[in-house]
Amino acid sequence: MPDEEVTPTPDASKDAPRRAGVFSGKRRPLLLAGAVVLVLALLVAVPGFIASQPSFMARYKYLDVEYTTWSQSAHAGIGCQNCHVPPGLLEQAGYDTRMLGAFYVSLVSPDATLPPFAKPTIAACSSCHAALITTSPKGDLKIPHRAHVDVLKIECATCHQYLVHQLSPEGRHTPTMAACLVCHDGKVAKNACSTCHTAKAAPANHSGADWLIVHPDKQAELDCTSCHKWKTDWCADCHSKRPASHVADWRKTHGAAVAVRRNCEACHAATFCEKCHGDVPKLNFDPALALVQ
Numbered sequence: 001m002p003d004e005e006v007t008p009t010p011d012a013s014k015d016a017p018r019r020a021g022v023f024s025g026k027r028r029p030l031l032l033a034g035a036v037v038l039v040l041a042l043l044v045a046v047p048g049f050i051a052s053q054p055s056f057m058a059r060y061k062y063l064d065v066e067y068t069t070w071s072q073s074a075h076a077g078i079g080c081q082n083c084h085v086p087p088g089l090l091e092q093a094g095y096d097t098r099m100l101g102a103f104y105v106s107l108v109s110p111d112a113t114l115p116p117f118a119k120p121t122i123a124a125c126s127s128c129h130a131a132l133i134t135t136s137p138k139g140d141l142k143i144p145h146r147a148h149v150d151v152l153k154i155e156c157a158t159c160h161q162y163l164v165h166q167l168s169p170e171g172r173h174t175p176t177m178a179a180c181l182v183c184h185d186g187k188v189a190k191n192a193c194s195t196c197h198t199a200k201a202a203p204a205n206h207s208g209a210d211w212l213i214v215h216p217d218k219q220a221e222l223d224c225t226s227c228h229k230w231k232t233d234w235c236a237d238c239h240s241k242r243p244a245s246h247v248a249d250w251r252k253t254h255g256a257a258v259a260v261r262r263n264c265e266a267c268h269a270a271t272f273c274e275k276c277h278g279d280v281p282k283l284n285f286d287p288a289l290a291l292v293q
């Protein structure tokens with residue numbers, strides 16, 4: 001590319017015979033100024049322009065992933081510096097200057113790297129996205145943007161980290177539930193499913209008195225995953241949590257519970273009971289139950 005920009009030089013040498021006469025006259029300063037402008041254009045403006053284009057990033061092998069994903073994203077055509085550099089004139093000019101330097105460095109050392117790309121700021125994203133939604137486009141998720149961005153000062157990229165270059169573990173470019181749960185843990189902020197989801201209220205069968213007994217058998221009539229699959233191994237994940245039946249004095253009372261209904265094997269291996277009992281107490285033993293793991 002840059003080679004093409006140098007083509008004016010032969011033209012300049014063709015003018016050489018005329019130059020002697022002209023240089024002695026009034027036009028000399030003008031020509032000098034013209035020459036300076038030309039040199040600046042060749043050495044500064046043109047390389048500067050080239051280096052500020054996102055396509056310039058294609059020459060950095062180590063940025064292959066970032067460049068390719070960007071070029072296929074909804075933001076293809078939006079310069080790297082629109083997100084990675086704050087929108088102020090000074091910051092943008094600073095970027096252009098750094099990239100001009102990078103242009104020349106890349107000529108002599110092809111393996112050179114660029115300074116790290118800073119995390120996009122709220123100001124950078126907001127320079128294009130002023131109106132922010134409160135419900136996802138599909139209508140399935142409540143997301144009060146202003147409360148999080150203006151009041152809580154959460155960076156856009158904290159939730160939108162998978163926006164451009166990476167896919168989330170779920171294979172999408174949209175924010176993940178895991179990013180929300182960092183704060184929405186039931187203490188810092190609410191964690192009830194209905195806080196965020198508009199269509200994940202527990203189905204009616206969940207309130208049946210026998211739900212904790214029959215739920216493993218209901219998988220054929222109801223797609224459990226549409227609500228529970230946010231954890232990878234959802235049966236086992238839930239079964240590794242202390243259930244509500246295990247009240248404070250459970251250590252003392254569990255014998256009585258076993259006498260009423262035996263479901264321990266859904267969560268406890270035999271070795272667990274053996275730790276205290278020496279062997280597995282057989283009262284009401286339910287051989288049909290298998291450890292959920």
Ligand code: HEC
Pocket residue numbers: 054057063066067070075078079080081082083084117118119120157160161162163164165
């Ligand atoms: C629409 C905004 C946007 C544009 C345009 C964009 N990026 Fe990014 N980029 C992001 C976000 C968001 C992240 C993730 C930041 C995070 O998680 O901290 C990121 C991360 C990166 C990272 C990793 C930074 C790190 O933390 O190590 C690199 C490198 C990068 N971008 C390069 C580029 C390049 C090169 C271009 C232009 C070809 C580009 N980006 C264009 C938004 C953008």
Ligand code: HEC
Pocket residue numbers: 074075078082083120124125126127128129156157160163173
């Ligand atoms: C220079 C302007 C500009 C900047 C800066 C910018 N965006 Fe965008 N954004 C756009 C345009 C244009 C679209 C595409 C709209 C469309 O296709 O309907 C878009 C689309 C989106 C979408 C929808 C994504 C999709 O895949 O459809 C999200 C979310 C988004 N931007 C968030 C961000 C965030 C977060 C940042 C900061 C890291 C950011 N944008 C920076 C202009 C910008």
Ligand code: HEC
Pocket residue numbers: 122125126129132133135136137138141143145148149154155156157158159160174175
């Ligand atoms: C607290 C987390 C969070 C923060 C912070 C956040 N967003 Fe979002 N944003 C979301 C979620 C969740 C969605 C809905 C995504 C979906 O459809 O699944 C969304 C959707 C969007 C959309 C609409 C996408 C579309 O397809 O129409 C845009 C645009 C957007 N965000 C831009 C921004 C910008 C700009 C900022 C910073 C000023 C920002 N967001 C900060 C969580 C966040």
Ligand code: HEC
Pocket residue numbers: 141142143144147148152154159175176177179180181182183184188189190195196
């Ligand atoms: C950095 C912490 C943080 C992150 C990350 C975060 N939130 Fe929040 N969010 C809060 C706080 C604090 C409140 C206000 C307290 C509350 O309502 O529990 C809130 C409130 C909300 C509310 C309003 C709750 C109500 O009914 O009053 C919704 C909806 C919400 N967040 C959705 C989300 C979603 C969706 C995400 C992820 C895409 C997310 N939040 C990520 C901190 C966070």
Ligand code: HEC
Pocket residue numbers: 140141174175176177180181184190191192193194195196197200225226227228229230
């Ligand atoms: C703080 C907000 C928040 C809370 C609380 C929350 N989620 Fe989510 N959830 C999200 C976001 C954001 C996503 C990712 C967006 C998407 O894929 O729809 C998500 C995705 C999911 C998904 C996978 C996406 C799908 O629709 O297939 C399931 C399943 C899910 N949540 C279930 C739950 C259940 C059940 C609860 C209660 C135990 C819960 N969520 C609580 C924000 C939240």
Ligand code: HEC
Pocket residue numbers: 193199200201202203206211212215216218219220222223224225226227228
């Ligand atoms: C439409 C959403 C939805 C579907 C579908 C769904 N659940 Fe649930 N389930 C919930 C919600 C919401 C809760 C209570 C909140 C939580 O998980 O923390 C819950 C709780 C449970 C509990 C614990 C109840 C308690 O009292 O402790 C079990 C067990 C359970 N679900 C099993 C299942 C099984 C098995 C299926 C499939 C046959 C299923 N769920 C289908 C939304 C759903």
Ligand code: HEC
Pocket residue numbers: 212213214215216219224228234235236238239243244245246262263266289290292
């Ligand atoms: C939301 C949490 C949750 C989920 C998800 C869940 N379970 Fe359970 N499960 C429980 C609780 C709580 C109990 C009963 C504990 C008690 O009685 O104190 C239980 C009990 C059981 C039992 C013993 C039932 C009996 O006969 O008394 C089996 C078997 C079982 N679960 C299997 C499964 C399977 C298989 C899945 C996945 C398809 C699953 N569970 C998903 C919470 C859950």
Ligand code: HEC
Pocket residue numbers: 251252253254255256258259264265268272273274275276277280281283
């Ligand atoms: C942390 C130690 C501990 C573990 C683990 C434990 N138990 Fe116990 N268990 C006890 C103690 C102590 C008692 C006596 C309680 C009392 O009567 O005060 C007891 C009492 C019982 C009783 C009443 C009859 C008897 O033998 O005294 C049964 C039945 C029982 N446990 C079943 C089980 C089963 C089944 C498991 C495994 C799922 C189990 N326990 C795990 C400590 C334990």
Ligand code: HEC
Pocket residue numbers: 238239240241242243246250251254255257258261262263264265266267268
């Ligand atoms: C839904 C899963 C689940 C079921 C069903 C279940 N437990 Fe547990 N139980 C747990 C978990 C999780 C713990 C905590 C384990 C730990 O701390 O290592 C626990 C702990 C215990 C403890 C130790 C209590 C303490 O305070 O130290 C005993 C004893 C126990 N369970 C007995 C039983 C007995 C007896 C049954 C059957 C009547 C049973 N469990 C059914 C999940 C379950």
